[in-house]
Amino acid sequence: MILNASGCLDAIVAPDVARELDVFVTKTVTPLPRGGNEPVRIAETDFGMLNSIGLANSGVEKFVAETLPRLAELELPIWVSVGGFSADDYATVCATLDGCGEVAALELNVSCPNVAEPVESVAELVRAAREATSKKLYTKLSPASPDIAAVAKAAASAGSDGLSLVNTIRGLALDRGSLTPTLSTATGGLSGPALRPIALAAVYSCFRATGLPIVGMGGIESGRHALELIAVGASACALGTIFFSDPEAPGRIRSELAAEAEALGFENPSDAYAVAHGDEAPAPLRHVA
C-alpha cells in the first residue's frame, strides 16, 4: 500500500499523480487558517532537503466546505492530517472531521518541527483526539525523541490505531556566501535520503514495542527502500521528497517493489512484512497490507 507523506502532494493541483496512490493524505489541517512561514521555505542539503512551510492551510471549516468535496472526486481513501497547538485544537479538528464520511482515517501530526509544540504530551494529544472521534487514528511521530518506542507505546495506550513513522527531523542550512541561515525560520525539517536509516530504526523499534500497523516513510526513492521499511515492520509506505523530483514515483516504486520482493523470493511485497525481526516478531501481527 503506497501513500503520500502529508504535505508533499496537492491532489487537487496534481490529481493524476494522486490517483496512482492507494490512499491520499492531506496537508495538515489546523482549527484556524494559517498562512504559513515567510519565504525562504526550502533548501537543498547534502543527502536531503529542509522545509519550513509552517502548516499553511485554510483551517478546518474551509477544508470541510471546499477542499474535502474536491478531494472526494478522486475516489481514493482520504486520510486527513490533523495539527494544532494544544490538545483542544486536536479535539476540535477531530470532532469536526468525525462526521465527514469522505474521511477514512485521521493522522495526528504531533511532530511538526516548524511550529511551536503543544505543552501536552503525545499521549494527552492522542487521548483528546480519541475522545473526539471514532475514526481510525494514526499518530505521526518525530524521530528526534530519545526513546521513540516509549512514545509509540504511550500513543498506543492512549488509543492510537496505528503509527506514521517518521516525520522530518530538525536541521539547518547556511547560505553559501553569507553563512547566514537559508530558511526564514533558520531551522527546518530534514527529509529525503538522510532520513532513511533513521526511519528504519524508528519503524523497527516501534514495531517491536507496539505491534501496531505502521506507515513507514523517510527518504524512499526506490522499491528497495520501500521493501526495507516493510521488512522492519511497515504495513504501508509513504512517499515524500521523491515527489519533488519524480511525480511518477508511485507507479515506478510500486513496480520496483514487486520486482525487488520477487527477486528475494517473496511472492508479494507484503510477504516481507517484519522479516527483519525473525522469530522475535511480536504476536499477533494485527495488520498486513
Added chain:
Amino acid sequence: MRKELLEVAGVERLGPYSLVRMKRGGLESGVPGQFFMLSPPGRLLPRPMSLCLATRHELGFLIDPIGPGTIALAELARSERISVLGPLGNGFRLDIDRPLLVGGGIGVAPLPYLSERLGRPPAVLGFRTEAHAEAATLVPNAETVVEPRLVTELLRPGADILACGPEPMLEAVRRLAPQAQLAWEAPMACGYGACYGCAVEIDGELRRLCVEGPVLEAAA
C-alpha cells in the same frame, strides 16, 4: 505536465551563462514564461528554468551557474541525459498590442522564445557587466544597458510591458507600469504545487508561485 529523459544536444557559453540545448523528445514548448524542472546530475532536487529557445527539435535553457545545481546543469556535456518536467505554471498573455520586452540579468532567459512568439518586438535589457551582456545576443531588436545604467531608463510610455529579472527591477517596473506582466522567481522544489516551497505574497496572501505564476499581472 510531462516528464522525459532528454539528451543534451549542445552547450554554449554566453559570458558567465550557459545555454543548454536539449533534444526535445515529446515535450511541448508551452507558452513563453512557463518553466521546466531540470534535474541536475548528482543533486536531490530539480531546478526551475524558463524556456529560452524552442525549435522543432530542441528546447534551450539559459543557466546562470550560481550554486551546485545550476553549476551541474551548466557543466552538462553533449549526449548526457537528464530528466525534464514541463511545461509548468502560467506564462505570458500574448494578446497585446504594443509589446516591449524588459529583461534584467538571467531574467533574459524567457525573452528569446517570447520574442519569437510575438514577432520580434522591441526589447530593453540590463546587465551587471559587459560579460553578462553577451546574453543580449539571444534577444532580437534589443537595446542593452550595463550598470550603473538601469533598464528602467529605457521604458517607453504606452508600451505593453512583459518583464523578467531580479526583484528590485520588477518592483521598479511595477511602479512605472501597473499593467505590466511580470515573471517572478522563487526557490522551488517541485514546480507543480506539491512542496509549498515557492510561496510569495500575492494580493496580501502567501501563495504558491508555481501554481499562480510565475507570470503575474503587476497590480497583483
